[in-house]
Amino acid sequence: MIVAAIRTEGLYKVFGRRADEAVRRLQEGASREDVIPLGATPAVIDVTFDVKPGEIFVVMGLSGSGKSTLIRTLNGLLIPTAGHVYVGGDDIAALNPAALRTLRRDQMSMVFQHFALLPHRTVLENAAYPLKVRGLKKDERAAKARDALAMVGLDGWEDKLPQQLSGGMRQRVGLARALAAETDIMLMDEAFSALDPLIRREMQDQLLELQQRLAKTIVFITHDLNEAMRLGDRIAMMRAGRIVQIDTAEAILRKPANDYVAQFVQDVDRTRVLTAATVMEPVGDGALERGQPTVSPGTMLADVFSLSAQSPLPVAVVDDDRRLVGVIRRETLLSSMAAGDVAPTELTAEGEVTHG
Ligand SMILES: Nc1ncnc2c1ncn2[C@@H]1O[C@H](COP(=O)(O)OP(=O)(O)OP(=O)(O)O)[C@@H](O)[C@H]1O
Ligand SMILES: [Mg+2]
Structure with missing residues (x-):
């Protein structure tokens, strides 16, 4: 277990x-x-x-x-x-x-909405701060902090002060500080909420990319x-x-x-959340048709949709070995994109918890 x-x-x-x-x-x-x-x-x-362990658990409200x-x-x-x-x-x-x-120092790190950087310390010192608290030697701290800053794309900025950075960059320092601590758990409270939409999206992408490599447990x-x-x-x-x-x-x-x-x-926007796997008609066995567009089960419907527009054939869903696992017809695609088809199943008493 x-x-x-x-x-x-x-x-x-x-x-x-x-x-x-x-x-x-x-x-x-x-x-x-x-x-x-x-x-x-x-x-x-x-x-x-x-x-x-290793999941991004979002609390939304x-x-x-x-x-x-x-x-x-x-x-x-x-x-x-x-x-x-x-x-x-x-x-x-x-x-x-x-x-x-x-426990707080060694197992969990926190990223805050308003970055919480030390204004008179350099980017490097800020990123290394939790390691200082933990009593690591200066060289070791600097090396780990440099690595973490590189992970978030801030190499070359080590000697700057927070005020010399944009909001997005400051939050990258906040993220690097949490990464430098090398804790298994990261707690992120509205970490990207102060950023403007474009930067915010970039930070989300970066977090997902880092998570692919680091597999932290994240409460976001x-x-x-x-x-x-x-x-x-x-x-x-x-x-x-x-x-x-x-x-x-x-x-x-x-x-x-x-x-x-x-x-x-x-x-x-359902097309950016639902995936091919959720709307495909499963196929037991079968062969791909020549020229048939293919997607993987995890492809977002938005991308399935644009592929589907380029071919009269149904889109084929294939696994990692390119075996056919399902097909998506245009009609299915259109109907599953409409919000109306997902009616609430059953009304539960207010406050009742449904575990997934
Ligand atoms: N230290 C405190 N003393 C008294 N009440 C508090 C305290 N902290 C939070 N609350 C109250 O608890 C409730 C939940 O607040 P909390 O800050 O956890 O909400 P939140 O979901 O984080 O909101 P936001 O999205 O605005 O950050 C609110 O009613 C708030 O006023
Ligand atoms: Mg809050």
């Missing part, structure tokens, strides 16, 4: 007064609104999930839904009001302060659905402190757990 990189179990974080009583009432079925008159602000309510509070309980910056957080199998509530600091918080869908192996949809669905982007589009999620995703 694979131990989850991170696991939360019945996690609650309630701010304000009478937090314990608020949790008890919530556990007995009270709603968030019911307990607010106590003077309590429930930010995270009964959250349970597993993050698998509107402002105030509890995302930052949740991520801060994962690295012990906030103490849960109730419930558990396990990192690599260890309950972090059971760690003493020294062990918790070690965003309030942008398109970003969630692009980056997440799985997405946890949060609403008012609760997780209402955990699924792949595809599953969320095809089977939203409730009306709220359905409304949320209705404007998503």
